[in-house]
Amino acid sequence: MAAAEATLLSQSLKTDRAPGSETAETAATVARTSVATAAAAAIVAAARTGSETRVSKAALATKLLSLSGVFAVHKPKGPTSTELLNRLKEKLLAEAGMPSSEWTKRKKQTLKIGHGGTLDSAAGGVLVIGIGRGTKMLTSMLSGSKRYIAIGELGKATDTQDSTGKVTEEKPYDKITQEDIEGILQKFTGTIMQVPPLYSALKKDGQRLSTLMKRGKVVEAKPARPVTVYSISLQKFQPPFFTLDIECGGGFYIRSLVSDIGKELASCASVLELTRTKQGPFTLEEHALPEDKWTIGDIARSLGHCSSLFPDQLALKKSKPEESNRQNLSCEFKTLNETKGEGDVIKTF
Structure with missing residues (x-):
């Protein structure tokens, strides 16, 4: 009994003598345990997150490869149509977890994306995009009508016929009235003969005329050819600027x-601004995706929405299961040149 009491007293005295030191030691142990537990949890969470990310990227890659059809994007002024298509492709690849450097190394062709109906770099508006088997539908886009809002500038001519070129001629325009412009528009309605500009995608000896011009080569204008203007109207006239609404063919x-x-007005003129508001059934307001919606999900929804715009004979058949589940990402580049002109070039990547 005395021994037991002595033991209890001894333990009590030890506790009383060093309460601070044992508490500190216990706290340190708990802290070390907490850090280790947190680290282990972080490793597990990171592994789980990494696994989930890989699964998510694989699912997105599968969804990207299953996209097929035709949609439209809003092209801003500045980039060429091809540059914009490359930007779109890179955004989709990044979302699917496939860097462009890896994409270009692949040889097996499993995804196609292209545009039909080139817009000048200085122009903006509707640019029709085909993805998957939808690239085969782009040719049909060229035969449909297109609508533009163009702002022209009187009294100034340039070598490119727009604001990006060098001024080649200046003439008076102060006597030109709104009635004068409206009076001559009928001459440019219906089937008319038109000489294509020298700065265009039309080719000579396999090279674009615009490329030859930029190199300082002597280039002869292509002969006039028949084109169609369905309607043309003057929207605004504030000299020297005039705004036209034009619907035309390919x-x-x-x-x-x-x-x-x-x-025709005994002066000269060039394009200051150009916006394509419609191509085929696609309109700028309703169908053209802005850049912040260039995602796999938004494009999938747009394809579904736009599928009703085409006649039954152009509708795409459903993909075979084995086609939609392929996850090899690669690309193909080819160019189909129509004989109609710069606005009728199909580029497929």
Whole structure:
């Protein structure tokens, strides 16, 4: 009994003598345990997150490869149509977890994306995009009508017939009235003959005329050819600027139209701004995706929405299961050149 009491007293005295030191030691142990537990949890969470990310990227890659059809994007002024398509492709690849450097190394062709109906770099508006088997539908886009809002500038001609070129001629325009412009527009309605601009995607000896011009080569203008203007109206006239609303067929050059209008008015003119508001069934307001919606999900929804715009004979058949589940990402580049003109070039990647 005395021994037991002595033991208890001893333990009590030890506790009383060093309460701070044992508490500190216990706290340190708990802290070390907490850090280790947190680290282990972080490792597990990271592994789980990494696994989930890989699964998510694989699912997105599968969804990207299953996209097939035709949709439209809103092209801003500045980039060429091809540059914009590359930007779109890179955004989709990044979302699917496939860097462009890996994409270009692949040889097996499993995904195609292209555009039909080139817009000048200085122009903006609707650009039709085909993805998957939808690239085969782009040719049909070229035969449909297109609509533009063009702002022309009287009294100034440039070598490119728009604001990006060098001024080649200046003439008076102060006597030109709104009635004068409205009075000559009928001459540019219906089937008319038009000379394509020298700065265009039309080719000579396999090279674009615009490329040859930039190299300082002597280039002869292509002969006039028939084109169609369905409607044209003057929306605004504030000299020297005039705004036109034009609906036309394939192969038509707005730059040539504005230049010809200037000549018809005994002056000269060039395009200051150009916006395509419609191509085929696609309109700028309803169908053209802005860049912040260039995602796999938004494009999938747009494809579903736009599928009703085409006649039954152009509808795409459903993909076979084995086709939609393929996850090899690669690309193909080919160019299909129509004979109609710069606005009728199909580029497929």
